[in-house]
Amino acid sequence: MQHPQPSPSMRQIFVLVFSIIATLYLLTEVLSQSIQIALLASWFLIMALGKVNGVSYPRMQHGLIQGISKGMDAILVLMAVGALIGSWMAGGVVPNIIYLGLSIMSPDIFLFAAFIICSVTSVATGTSFGTVGTAGIAMMGIGAGFGLPLPLVAGAAICGAYVGDKLSPLSDTTVMTASLCRVSLVSHIKSMLYVSGPAFLITAILFLFTGFAFDLGGSTSRAEEVMATISEIYPIAWYMLIPALVVVALLIMQMPAVPVILLGALLGVVWAYGFSDKTLTEALTTLYRGNVISTSDSFIGILLNRGGITSMLEVILLVILALGLGGLMEVTGVLATIANRLQHWASTPGRLGVSTILAGVLGNMLGGAAYVALITASTITGKNYQAMGIDRRVLSRNAEAGGTITTPMIPWTDGGVFMATTLGVATGTYLPFLWYHILVLVISVIYAYTNWFSFRDENPGAEQKAVHPQA
Structure with a gap:
């Protein structure tokens, strides 16, 4: 019944x-x-x-389980990335990337380069978690070697990682949003480019000029010390990058993320056994416990002694609890009541855009994951777009802004916890440097209130055009 x-x-x-x-x-x-x-x-x-x-409690328990099940993909990725980081540290893969970056990059342009590298990686692979767990970790090491503030480096890496999470046709959130909003994937991405394009360019310029503004005197000598220590521990050679190249290539070929990342982790074990002083047992242990090396350089110890599935257990527990919170909110009718109130408030195009973004933020705050946020953002005000003659491509664009972009900005979401744990920087400290995220939100709100690039659905079935503001 x-x-x-x-x-x-x-x-x-x-x-x-x-x-x-x-x-x-x-x-x-x-x-x-x-x-x-x-x-x-x-x-x-x-x-x-x-x-x-x-x-009834049985009904609330069912809501708990349903809420948690929505985030199982993220939980599997967390475990896989933890194993990958541990074996890649032990196998010298990430240390070689850090060494290469320190040897060829200039401190002045590093922040710009980190943003671009992580952007390209995320667009090519479609995963922000995978990007931060690989390229992001390497960027943190290079930035630390140059003496840059780690929250700023984390901001550059996370900004780049979410460029692809939001735009890549390989991204699960991009595909999910297009499906929920009933628009084609290509149309959804084209619509987002009106917002993400300017945000990307401005962010790149900001990181470029910020790098030039820093006084990094003495940082080159510290970078040389880091390179020397890494070369003492690991062989420095092109073949040390093979596991990373394999993982990126397979993700570009649209292979499933979890098995690809686990394959990369196993390759890291092979490299740890073959090219470092690890026994086979020790190399396998890095998958679960993470990398452990002895060094007199405390900075190198902090940099390289990390990873392993155990390093993600607290994150996984937090994700489970946050998703359960969202499931309870849904089954008790809290989300439905908020949805009804937002629907009634969203009586103008400007309010409609803001309400969709707010619905995504609420989904992240109460559900703890982008998957929950995208569902709330796409369903709460969807009918209002049709009533106002606004195309659903605008709905999908705003849903991504509120649902995907805000995930790493909230400390207890799966994205916020993963970024803070993986990069070793608290959410509150890197938040001021998420310039891409902030710009996407600001530009989305501006478009909503000015009708810039707001597609109209006045003639269903006809090709829709962008509406520009009147002069």
Whole structure:
């Protein structure tokens, strides 16, 4: 028998959101507890609201499981990337990339180069996680060798990683958004280019001039020290890059991400056994425990002693708890109530664009993953686009802005936790340098209120054209 969807009032939702925020602050900031404990406590707050509105526990448990299942792809990728980082560090793959970067790059243009390299990698592979777990890790090592602030380097790497996550036809979020919004993949990407193109160019210029503005005196000598230490530990040769080239090539060929990354991790084991002082047992152990080397250089130890599936366990737990939170929000009717309120508020094209972006942000904040955010962003205000004669390509473009782009900007989402854990930089410290993300949001809002590049659907079936502002 089908049960009616519960509908909590907006007053109840305001109390719930305030309670969750207060709980997160109290446990993490005042009592110094982990964010995982805070999210688990938030489960009980939502369950309490569900019980008040007559939702049975079996139904809420089903919502929990359904919510968590939406993020299983991300969880599998997290485990695979953890294993890859551990074996690539042990096998000398990432150290060789760091050595190469330090030897050929100038500190002045490094931030610009890091952004471009990560952008190209993400567009070619379609994965932000894979890009940060490979090229991003290498960029952090090179940037540290040049003496650049690590949050700034992380910002450049993450910005580049999300260029492809948002635009690549190989990206799961890009394909998912086009499907949810019922537009063709090519049309969706073309629509996003009106926003992402200017954002990409401005971001590239900002990183270029920021690099020139830094006083990096003495950084070259530190880079030479890092190169010397790496060359003492690992052989420096072109064949040390083969695992990375294989992984990138297979991802470009649209092979599934998880098995490709795991294959790269196994190649790292072969390299660790063949080209370093690791025994086979030690090389295999790096998949789970990560790389461990002994060095008198503490910086090199921090740089290279990392990775392994165990390094991702806290991240995976956080993702599970955040996704469960989103599942509870959905089954208790919280998301539906917010959706109805946003639909009524979105009465103008400007408000409509903002409401779609806000729906994506709420999906990330309450669901903890881009998959949840894209569903909320694409469904909450979809009917309003049709009613106003605005093409669904604008809906898909705004859904990506609110759903995909904001994921690494929120500390407890799968993207935010992965970026912070993998790069070793807290979300709050790299957030001010996510210039690409900020520009995408700002430009999207400007387009919504000015009607710039807003496609109209006045003649269904006819070719749609961009509407430019009147002079």
